[in-house]
Amino acid sequence: MKPFVFSCLLAFALPAHADTTVGLMLPASGNYAALGQDIEDGFRMALQEAGRSNIRVIEADTEADPQTGLTLARKLIMQDRADVLVGVVSSAVLGAVRDVVHQAEIPLIVANAGNSDATGKDCSAFITRVSFSNDQLNRPMGEWMAAQGISSVYTLAPDYAAGQQMIAAFSDAFTAGGGEIVGGEFTPFGKTEDFGPYLAKAQASGAQALYVFYGGADAVSFVKQYDSFGLRDTLPLYSVGFLTAPLYLREQGTSAAGVIGALHYLPSLDTPENEAFVDAYQKAHPDTLPSEYVVAGYDAGRLLVGALDSGAEGRAALAAALPQVAYTGPRGPLKIDPVTNNIVQNVYVFETVEGPDGMTHQVLDTVEAVRDPPNGCAME
Amino acid sequence: MTAFWTLQVLNALQHAALLFLIAAGLSVSFGLMGFVNLAHGALYMLGAFIGISVAAQTGFWVALIAAPLAVSAIGALLYLCLLGRVARLGPMPQVLVSFGLVFIATELVRIVWGDIPLVLDPSAALAGRVDLAGATYPVYRLFVICIGAAMAAALWLGVNRTNLGAALRASVENPGMARAIGIRTERMFLLVFTLGAGLAGLGGVVAAPITAANPGMAVSALIPALIVTVIGGMGNIAGAALGALIVAGIEVFGAVLFPAASAVLIYAALAVALIWRPEGLLVAKGAR
Numbered sequence: 001m002k003p004f005v006f007s008c009l010l011a012f013a014l015p016a017h018a019d020t021t022v023g024l025m026l027p028a029s030g031n032y033a034a035l036g037q038d039i040e041d042g043f044r045m046a047l048q049e050a051g052r053s054n055i056r057v058i059e060a061d062t063e064a065d066p067q068t069g070l071t072l073a074r075k076l077i078m079q080d081r082a083d084v085l086v087g088v089v090s091s092a093v094l095g096a097v098r099d100v101v102h103q104a105e106i107p108l109i110v111a112n113a114g115n116s117d118a119t120g121k122d123c124s125a126f127i128t129r130v131s132f133s134n135d136q137l138n139r140p141m142g143e144w145m146a147a148q149g150i151s152s153v154y155t156l157a158p159d160y161a162a163g164q165q166m167i168a169a170f171s172d173a174f175t176a177g178g179g180e181i182v183g184g185e186f187t188p189f190g191k192t193e194d195f196g197p198y199l200a201k202a203q204a205s206g207a208q209a210l211y212v213f214y215g216g217a218d219a220v221s222f223v224k225q226y227d228s229f230g231l232r233d234t235l236p237l238y239s240v241g242f243l244t245a246p247l248y249l250r251e252q253g254t255s256a257a258g259v260i261g262a263l264h265y266l267p268s269l270d271t272p273e274n275e276a277f278v279d280a281y282q283k284a285h286p287d288t289l290p291s292e293y294v295v296a297g298y299d300a301g302r303l304l305v306g307a308l309d310s311g312a313e314g315r316a317a318l319a320a321a322l323p324q325v326a327y328t329g330p331r332g333p334l335k336i337d338p339v340t341n342n343i344v345q346n347v348y349v350f351e352t353v354e355g356p357d358g359m360t361h362q363v364l365d366t367v368e369a370v371r372d373p374p375n376g377c378a379m380e
Numbered sequence: 381m382t383a384f385w386t387l388q389v390l391n392a393l394q395h396a397a398l399l400f401l402i403a404a405g406l407s408v409s410f411g412l413m414g415f416v417n418l419a420h421g422a423l424y425m426l427g428a429f430i431g432i433s434v435a436a437q438t439g440f441w442v443a444l445i446a447a448p449l450a451v452s453a454i455g456a457l458l459y460l461c462l463l464g465r466v467a468r469l470g471p472m473p474q475v476l477v478s479f480g481l482v483f484i485a486t487e488l489v490r491i492v493w494g495d496i497p498l499v500l501d502p503s504a505a506l507a508g509r510v511d512l513a514g515a516t517y518p519v520y521r522l523f524v525i526c527i528g529a530a531m532a533a534a535l536w537l538g539v540n541r542t543n544l545g546a547a548l549r550a551s552v553e554n555p556g557m558a559r560a561i562g563i564r565t566e567r568m569f570l571l572v573f574t575l576g577a578g579l580a581g582l583g584g585v586v587a588a589p590i591t592a593a594n595p596g597m598a599v600s601a602l603i604p605a606l607i608v609t610v611i612g613g614m615g616n617i618a619g620a621a622l623g624a625l626i627v628a629g630i631e632v633f634g635a636v637l638f639p640a641a642s643a644v645l646i647y648a649a650l651a652v653a654l655i656w657r658p659e660g661l662l663v664a665k666g667a668r
Contacts, residue, residue: 033490033495034494034495034496159643185635185639186639187635188642188643190596190600191600191643192635193590193591193597193600194391194394194395194590194591196387196391196394196395196521196632197388197391197631197632197635197636198635200384200387200388200391200636201636203384204381204384216497216594217497217591217592217594217596217597219497220497220498220499220592221497221499221590221591221592224499224589224590224592225590228509228518228520228521228590229509229516229517229518230509230516230518247496248496248497251496251497251498251499251592252499253499253501
């Protein structure tokens with residue numbers, strides 16, 4: 001007993017590591033608040049799991065507003081003297097803070113924003129992404145659909161940066177695989193609630209399949225409306241997996257049955273790492289499955305803990321250590337591509353199916369270790 | 381190809397029905413009281429969310445009745461406690477207070493119902509599809525068209541063929557004279573406001589099975605409804621119906637024929653309406 005008490009006292013008296021200050025940049029209000037909460041839950045889960053109490057987290061509500069994001073990033077860097085920034089949900093906010101982060105030479109772990117440029121032509125040695133890039137999810141889906149023998153596709157997506165990047169990446173891969181894009185529409189973002197007119201156009205196009213990207217409230221209403229027009233038999237629905245992500249699947253219910261998509265994480269993945277992760281998450285959130293956002297927050301935390309464990313301290317050392325961290329986590333093997341600092345990960349092609357406990361995802365195919373081409377990234 | 385155009389005409393009618401339900405109350409309170417009630421969008425949103433909660437307990441048909449009644453009560457309460465006073469203060473306080481209410485309602489909805497969009501499943505009798513002139517159309521959307529048409533007809537008859545409607549028209553055209561001949565215009569205002577709130581609530585619950593209910597809908601529904609009111613003319617039912625048909629037609633056929641410009645077409649129509657007929661296509665005499 002005595003040596004134990006003594007070692008406890010020693011542990012208190014001599015902290016093993018210096019304190020690390022984290023600036024957590026997430027939306028706590030507005031349209032993306034639910035995502036922000038999920039990412040924060042995941043991030044704190046990773047810190048708790050590592051048993052680290054010497055990490056100080058300062059929260060900053062960036063909303064989805066580039067100007068607010070920029071102001072708060074400056075505050076975290078200069079006033080709070082943060083060692084590392086974590087978060088960023090909106091691609092627009094990521095674009096806005098990119099230069100400040102790069103010039104201040106402070107590491108930023110991106111836990112959501114998929115803006116392909118941030119690990120492409122605007123890449124930085126200080127920006128590491130553990131979520132996904134818009135290219136990374138759509139390219140494998142285009143290749144996969146072409147390989148399945150689907151010859152013609154009609155596309156729909158909201159008319160903004162992410163929608164355009166996703167459809168462009170899909171179309172390039174699909175046509176390269178021998179498929180044909182017979183038509184498509186970008187719907188006014190935030191103004192389209194009724195997809196009826198577009199669904200009728202897609203139906204009249206004579207395409208063999210429909211490929212879409214929608215998220216948020218649009219994801220739920222799009223799937224419901226697709227189902228209500230009875231298009232399932234004539235025009236099967238394929239999507240970037242966000243359309244039937246866990247967050248929306250409960251509301252979509254059986255309307256989502258048969259939708260095929262691709263995502264970097266599914267709560268139903270059958271691996272010991274994921275099982276342990278889902279169990280740990282459900283202790284704090286009974287009856288809820290972790291979304292891909294929780295996992296992105298969790299992996300951001302794991303990456304930070306991994307870098308600290310390697311002995312890195314301070315901004316420059318952390319920035320150098322973060323891309324070195326690699327492990328097998330809930331979503332499978334995870335590492336950072338040193339060329340772009342974007343994540344290299346599996347992409348899971350899945351079908352949304354009715355399971356014994358409600359709707360779930362069934363993996364059809366795993367595209368392993370998907371890595372983005374440099375896309376003009378040159379790190380100095 | 382006929383099937384395609386049949387589908388799009390039905391889509392336009394269904395969209396017009398929803399727009400009419402939202403815009404009717406807005407238009408009449410605009411015309412009658414000169415009150416720009418932006419909180420109307422919040423009432424529409426509350427209709428959807430209350431409808432979803434009621435339907436989860438008792439089913440769709442009860443929700444279809446209960447949600448508009450609940451929203452009418454909320455509307456009446458708002459009018460008696462706050463908006464009735466603000467209505468007399470001129471446009472700026474009206475806009476600020478009623479838009480403030482939109483923000484408050486949006487946050488309340490987020491606290492009570494959360495950020496994840498919710499859906500309402502219509503009764504099984506309205507599920508499924510029918511074949512019309514070669515086009516397959518969801519039964520529920522036909523039901524929405526019927527509700528819109530029925531409400532428009534009922535309101536038109538109520539305003540133009542009943543004593544209450546005559547008193548209402550008198551209050552719009554000449555409030556001073558209406559009071560002089562013994563019409564209690566204050567009570568008329570409360571009645572109209574409550575009815576308008578109920579219609580917005582009905583619009584919300586009817587829209588919920590088509591567009592998922594979410595905290596952003598208070599604002600997103602408001603803009604097209606205001607455009608309907610401006611194009612159609614304030615203060616009368618026929619104007620709101622005509623405005624709804626025009627705006628829905630532009631939105632649906634714009635999306636079909638000129639997709640690249642579809643986002644700006646209704647604003648272009650608004651600009652044309654403001655230049656050509658700033659008072660609206662059909663307008664009650666007193667609101668001129």
